Amino acid sequence: MEIDFYIQSQAFLYSLLFGVGLGMLYGIFKFIRVAFLSTKTAVIIADIIFMLVASIALFLYSLAMLYGYVRIYIVFGALCGFLAYRFSLGKLISRIYCPIINAINVIIQKIKTKFKKITKKLLKSSNNILYNMSKKIDTFRNKRIGLSVRKKVKASNEKGKEKTAD
Incomplete structure (x- = not known):
């Protein structure tokens, strides 16, 4: 089955629009x-997902327009539409939302630091044991050391029958 030139040219023009959609x-x-992904592996996974979605969509497009024949001019048209969008309107849109995302990230960081300070202050005032644990451990250790020294003194005094000055 042959595909008419009219259908092929129509498919090419629609593939340009398809590329803009991609x-x-x-x-x-x-x-x-x-906005959300900061690690390299997450970025790679997101790019792989985009490539899979784009390839499946291109296959379905060629299935619908050209009866399942994948032609090089369809792929070329989609690529041209994609690049035309990315280097014109895509750059303009990214210049708009990138500063907005950065401003939102700065605001979120400020909110996090305020929240941490408030939480720390609340925990300090309500539960002193969490933040003064080292002082309490030191005083407990000093009391135990004092007790053990007294026991040694008493033990040595009992043997020597000397009195302790407590």
Whole structure:
């Protein structure tokens, strides 16, 4: 079965639009990556997920438009649409949301530090044992050391029958 030139040119033009759609999808993935993912492995996993979604979508597109034939001009059209979006509107949008994400991260860090200070102050005032544990352990150790010294003194005094000056 042959595909007409009209259908092929229509499929190519739609593949350009499909590439723009993939660029928008990549923008969403980039937003998620910048906002929430900080480790390299998480970024790699997100990119792999995007590639899988894009390849499945491209296959389904070629299945719908060209009866399952994957043609190089469809892939080329999708790539051109993707690059056109990424280097034009995608850069503009990323210049908008990247500073917003950075500002939100700064605000979240300030809220975290305030929350930590308030929590620490509440714990200090309500439960002194958590923060003054070392002092209490030292006083307990000093009392135990004093007791053991007294026992030794008493034991030596009993043998020598000397009186202790307590």
